[in-house]
Amino acid sequence: MKKILMIFALMTGVTAAYAQQSSGDYYEGLSRKIGFSQMIAPHGLEITYDKTVHVIFPSPVKYVDLGSTNLIAGKADGAENVIRVKAAKKHFRQETNMSVITEDGNFYTFNVKYADEPLLLNVEMCDFIQDGETVNRPNNSMEIYLQELDNESPRLVRLIMKSVYKQDKRKIKHIGSKRFGVQFLLKGLYSHNDLLYFHTQVKNQTNVPFDVDFVTYKIIDKKIVKRTAMQEQVIYPLRSFNYVTRINGKSSECTVFALPKFTIPDDKKLVVEMYEKQGGRHQSFEVDNEDLMLAETINELKVR
Numbered sequence: 547m548k549k550i551l552m553i554f555a556l557m558t559g560v561t562a563a564y565a566q567q568s569s570g571d572y573y574e575g576l577s578r579k580i581g582f583s584q585m586i587a588p589h590g591l592e593i594t595y596d597k598t599v600h601v602i603f604p605s606p607v608k609y610v611d612l613g614s615t616n617l618i619a620g621k622a623d624g625a626e627n628v629i630r631v632k633a634a635k636k637h638f639r640q641e642t643n644m645s646v647i648t649e650d651g652n653f654y655t656f657n658v659k660y661a662d663e664p665l666l667l668n669v670e671m672c673d674f675i676q677d678g679e680t681v682n683r684p685n686n687s688m689e690i691y692l693q694e695l696d697n698e699s700p701r702l703v704r705l706i707m708k709s710v711y712k713q714d715k716r717k718i719k720h721i722g723s724k725r726f727g728v729q730f731l732l733k734g735l736y737s738h739n740d741l742l743y744f745h746t747q748v749k750n751q752t753n754v755p756f757d758v759d760f761v762t763y764k765i766i767d768k769k770i771v772k773r774t775a776m777q778e779q780v781i782y783p784l785r786s787f788n789y790v791t792r793i794n795g796k797s798s799e800c801t802v803f804a805l806p807k808f809t810i811p812d813d814k815k816l817v818v819e820m821y822e823k824q825g826g827r828h829q830s831f832e833v834d835n836e837d838l839m840l841a842e843t844i845n846e847l848k849v850r
Contacts, residue, residue, distance in 0.1 A: 588657045589655070589656045589671075590656070591659075592659060592666070593633050593661070595632065595633040599632070599667050599668075600622065600629070600631075600667065602671060603628070603648050603654070604652075605650040606626035606648065607621060607648055608648060608649050610645070611646075612642070612644055613643035615634060616635060617634060617644060618631070618634050619632075631658070641658065641659045642657075643658060644656045644658050649700065650704060703785055703804055704787065706736070706743060708802075710734065710736060711787050717733065717734040717842060718733060718735060718837070721831050721832070721837065723831045725827060726752070726826075726827040727750070728750055728756055729747075729749040729829075730746070731748075732744060733800065735833075736842050736843070737841040737844065738845075741784070741807060743804055744803045744805065745802050747798060748820070748829075750793040750795055751796065752795055753796065754795055757824070758790070758791045758821070758823065759821040759823035759824075761803075761819065762817075762818070763818055764778050764780050764781070764817050765779040765781065765810055765815070766779075766814060767813060767814055768813055769813070781806070783803040783804060786802065786803050786804070791823075809839075811835070812835065816833040816838070818833065
């Protein structure tokens with residue numbers, strides 16, 4: 547009996563000692579520890595109260611999160627890819643953090659501390675993105691899948707647009723418009739997953755530059771009955787590659803637009819319109835559902 551009581555006391559003591567060492571939470575339970583290879587290494591950022599630090603990203607900012615109320619941050623007026631950061635109060639001691647997600651799907655994280663005179667007041671982030679495999683360290687950015695792209699990879703979308711732009715092949719030769727010495731063409735139509743890619747070209751054969759105000763994609767009725775309101779469905783491009791707002795005289799420019807997947811009813815048509823800023827040389831062309839169904843699959847392209 548004494549032996550049983552001694553063994554019980556010993557086991558109780560061991561259990562109590564283990565309980566003191568272990569909190570019993572998920573960090574010391576069955577969960578696997580996060581290794582260094584899974585860590586996104588943060589950038590160090592110094593800020594101050596009397597000066598503004600600007601951080602420039604390679605694409606528009608979609609999301610910003612601040613670790614504490616000691617920071618003030620927001621997009622710079624008129625610039626979608628620039629974040630301005632300041633200290634909300636002077637000489638705060640505790641280090642905090644800031645996280646940013648950009649439109650191209652990259653994730654950036656910063657360790658932020660107060661400094662009377664920050665070493666860097668303007669930072670360009672595109673120079674600091676590291677490839678973990680190349681430099682034997684974790685990536686400094688992480689790809690984020692955005693809902694507006696139907697969870698398509700933003701990097702893949704950009705890569706596809708870039709590939710179409712670089713190949714610069716005219717697959718479609720019957721869709722376009724030409725007015726006032728300006729030509730607006732649909733060179734190619736491509737499909738990948740839930741996105742459509744329109745490869746367009748503007749040729750300015752005049753000596754007067756053509757300034758693009760905006761481009762619209764609208765599905766409208768083929769036949770417009772008098773005294774009835776025309777029903778329009780506007781399709782908004784999700785991304786564009788090489789969107790040029792000025793085509794100089796005697797020159798041409800190409801742009802690739804990424805749009806959400808859609809089809810066109812038999813009694814309707816897609817009208818793509820390009821308006822000239824402070825001018826009247828507007829251009830437009832039409833696309834039928836038959837043309838849309840002949841969109842080339844992106845798998846046939848050499849995406850590099």
